[in-house]
């Protein structure tokens with residue numbers, strides 16, 4: 001979608017002009033110098049809804065901004081060029097000023113043998129401090145959290161904003177799109193289909209057993225059974241580990257994550273710009289399992305001009321999916337509580 005949109009805008013100035021009539025969106029990437037941040041910044045530069053791109057990192061963001069700023073999208077003479085600015089460590093507030101959307105891939109990635117929860121000690125304080133800056137400078141921004149462990153970092157961001165008195169639950173999202181991307185890609189491989197024709201809803205959270213793909217809800221998925229089904233579910237739940245192992249200590253998924261992050265940001269920007277019926281799974285403050293003390297959950301969410309428009313029910317589950325969900329909930333609850341406790345004790 002993103003690439004098609006980009007290709008259209010390159011080939012058709014008229015279309016590009018019409019997209020310029022849309023609302024102006026400043027997008028800020030916190031952690032823009034990293035493995036995800038760099039390709040994500042490039043993909044955001046291709047998005048016609050992004051009219052200003054603000055790149056911040058404690059290392060290297062001005063260089064990434066100079067590089068990305070030469071990409072000639074949205075730069076035909078009758079349009080205002082997209083502004084791309086890079087900000088060094090001491091310019092966080094300037095990076096956030098007036099921003100509509102903040103994407104956070106700042107923090108350390110896993111090495112082989114680590115769980116996402118092992119990143120908590122380092123990433124919790126990074127995300128807490130960045131969220132405090134958002135609360136101070138751009139409290140109305142939509143915040144897209146990529147930094148792991150997402151099951152804890154989203155509650156951290158939410159609690160920081162709440163403490164500052166500026167929390168709007170419809171503005172905070174955990175980006176779980178990579179689980180959807182993997183589910184579609186892996187199922188399409190089994191089905192011999194094009195991934196775009198194989199939508200899969202993934203619910204729960206973003207780590208191992210908390211990732212629950214609802215394959216029974218898709219025509220291609222419901223016919224996958226037995227060992228093939230078990231292996232497929234395992235591969236979706238542990239796709240991140242596959243990449244961590246293959247990278248042999250050099251980090252985790254960056255390119256597929258940049259694609260997934262750009263896809264989610266693109267969906268949100270389309271909804272903010274008035275497109276109706278934009279529905280995608282994302283990890284948000286949710287009533288679905290709140291009666292069990294789990295107040296954040298990823299499910300299909302309809303996005304709108306104010307972010308979360310409607311949280312959709314998870315629908316009919318197969319017996320296997322009921323079991324996956326039962327395994328997900330206790331882990332998810334612990335991860336959420338850990339994030340909240342961290343902020344309350346900070």
Ligand SMILES: NC(=O)C1=CN([C@@H]2O[C@H](COP(=O)(O)OP(=O)(O)OC[C@H]3O[C@@H](n4cnc5c(N)ncnc54)[C@H](O)[C@@H]3O)[C@@H](O)[C@H]2O)C=CC1
Nearest residue numbers: 031033034035036057058106107108109146147148178257
């Ligand atoms: N939600 C998801 O599906 C996924 C999440 N991730 C997570 O994304 C995070 C980033 O991964 P990578 O880009 O591969 O790591 P990386 O190490 O390549 O990049 C992280 C960047 O964050 C920057 N950073 C550190 N502290 C910062 C601060 N206080 N303010 C601004 N920037 C700061 C670093 O300088 C670095 O440039 C990790 O926590 C990783 O686990 C990774 C893949 C998928």
Ligand SMILES: O=C([O-])CC(=O)C(=O)O
Nearest residue numbers: 110148178240241252253
């Ligand atoms: O596995 C990791 O640590 C990074 C991640 O979240 C993913 O690739 O899904």
